[in-house]
Amino acid sequence: MKTHNPKDVIEQLQVVLSNPSKKIGFLFGAGISAVDKKGHSLIKTSQEMTKTVVAEFDGKMESAVNQIEDEIKSNSETFNVETLLSKISEKEKAVGKEALCGLNKEELTKLRKSIENKIKDIVSVHSHTDFPGKELSHDDFAKWVKHADRKFPVEIFTTNYDYLLESGMEKQKAPYFDGFIGSNKAFFYPEWIEDSLPVKDWTKLWKLHGSLGWDLENDEIIRVSNAKESAMIYPSFLKYDHSRKQPYLSYMDRLSWFLKQEDSVLFVCGYSFGDDHINGMILTALTNSRSSHVFVLKRSKMEESDDLSKYAKDSPKISVYAKRTAVIGGKFGSWKLENEPNRNESYNLLDYGFDEDAVLKDAEWSGEGDFVLGDFKRFSDFLALFYTNSRFVKG
Numbered sequence: 001m002k003t004h005n006p007k008d009v010i011e012q013l014q015v016v017l018s019n020p021s022k023k024i025g026f027l028f029g030a031g032i033s034a035v036d037k038k039g040h041s042l043i044k045t046s047q048e049m050t051k052t053v054v055a056e057f058d059g060k061m062e063s064a065v066n067q068i069e070d071e072i073k074s075n076s077e078t079f080n081v082e083t084l085l086s087k088i089s090e091k092e093k094a095v096g097k098e099a100l101c102g103l104n105k106e107e108l109t110k111l112r113k114s115i116e117n118k119i120k121d122i123v124s125v126h127s128h129t130d131f132p133g134k135e136l137s138h139d140d141f142a143k144w145v146k147h148a149d150r151k152f153p154v155e156i157f158t159t160n161y162d163y164l165l166e167s168g169m170e171k172q173k174a175p176y177f178d179g180f181i182g183s184n185k186a187f188f189y190p191e192w193i194e195d196s197l198p199v200k201d202w203t204k205l206w207k208l209h210g211s212l213g214w215d216l217e218n219d220e221i222i223r224v225s226n227a228k229e230s231a232m233i234y235p236s237f238l239k240y241d242h243s244r245k246q247p248y249l250s251y252m253d254r255l256s257w258f259l260k261q262e263d264s265v266l267f268v269c270g271y272s273f274g275d276d277h278i279n280g281m282i283l284t285a286l287t288n289s290r291s292s293h294v295f296v297l298k299r300s301k302m303e304e305s306d307d308l309s310k311y312a313k314d315s316p317k318i319s320v321y322a323k324r325t326a327v328i329g330g331k332f333g334s335w336k337l338e339n340e341p342n343r344n345e346s347y348n349l350l351d352y353g354f355d356e357d358a359v360l361k362d363a364e365w366s367g368e369g370d371f372v373l374g375d376f377k378r379f380s381d382f383l384a385l386f387y388t389n390s391r392f393v394k395g
Contacts, residue, residue, distance in 0.1 A: 002333035023264040025155040031270025032376040037135040064101040138168035140380040146174040176203040186223035209233040259285035298322040299374035337367035
């Protein structure tokens with residue numbers, strides 16, 4: 001099997017991130033909000049969330065959920081909150097005046113909204129009493145955003161509803177713009193997304209699936225401190241239709257525009273490539289760009305047959321750095337150092353991005369190991385090098 005040298009890759013990332021002329025963007029998914037800096041659970045994974053949601057119901061609702069679960073599994077699909085909500089939404093449309101899974105239309109709607117509200121509660125960790133004392137990697141990321149020497153403002157795209165990125169930016173007093181203007185009932189202002197001159201030096205934060213504070217009022221989305229009628233895009237097949245409406249459409253257009261710019265670089269972390277509409281837009285935008293590139297930092301393992309691997313093999317503008325393997329320049333391979341590192345160096349950049357496998361006594365050095373920048377904590381620590389240690393900063 002072909003091998004890739006993690007030392008070369010980490011040094012390349014160093015050059016890209018410390019170059020003030022590069023247009024830097026990030027695409028973040030649920031994986032960046034799973035744990036705090038100490039490894040304690042922060043926001044439940046999809047599997048954990050599904051168990052929590054299902055455990056809430058009893059009686060007719062529990063029976064209906066169990067029937068829907070059997071239906072999903074009988075189709076060889078994974079049972080989770082997305083497939084559950086999708087099936088419920090399908091039945092809402094098809095039920096008419098009859099009943100499906102023992103529920104009429106009103107009861108199906110109630111079941112769907114109950115699940116959506118539970119999801120909202122689960123991701124609302126900012127409201128927990130112990131939240132102010134938590135140490136988050138989002139804070140370290142925000143420090144980099146504030147202190148990094150950049151010619152162009154950083155653009156952040158995220159599918160997450162939570163306030164963790166906002167919290168980090170606000171702790172660091174780093175100004176950001178999310179497309180809304182106002183204090184009491186902030187209104188969406190798409191003109192400043194297309195032409196951001198009024199806030200040109202601010203970090204841009206685009207929430208592709210909405211946010212906890214988004215509310216629906218008179219068919220328009222506003223941002224308030226405590227949303228009553230949530231306007232988030234919940235995980236179901238309907239998210240593709242909802243993403244074609246404002247403000248989601250403007251955010252998707254902005255992501256496409258960003259990728260088409262010269263010298264734009266998008267770092268992807270914590271995003272599983274589970275949203276086909278986002279994946280398709282990224283691939284299309286890259287075909288219309290000359291010098292943009294996407295670096296995917298994947299925390300888990302990747303096989304050559306995986307869809308993400310196939311995307312990168314088809315496009316040299318996508319590099320995927322997974323735990324044990326990578327696709328670079330369209331070539332799939334495993335991680336392997338070419339030379340054994342000098343253990344006497346006081347600062348070794350490699351240590352921040354690669355964990356070598358332990359070598360047993362009398363065994364030969366293999367050079368193999370785990371690429372770890374797909375872990376948001378490790379990635380944030382890596383970013384911190386470029387404003388805290390001049391040894392690693394190259395203009």
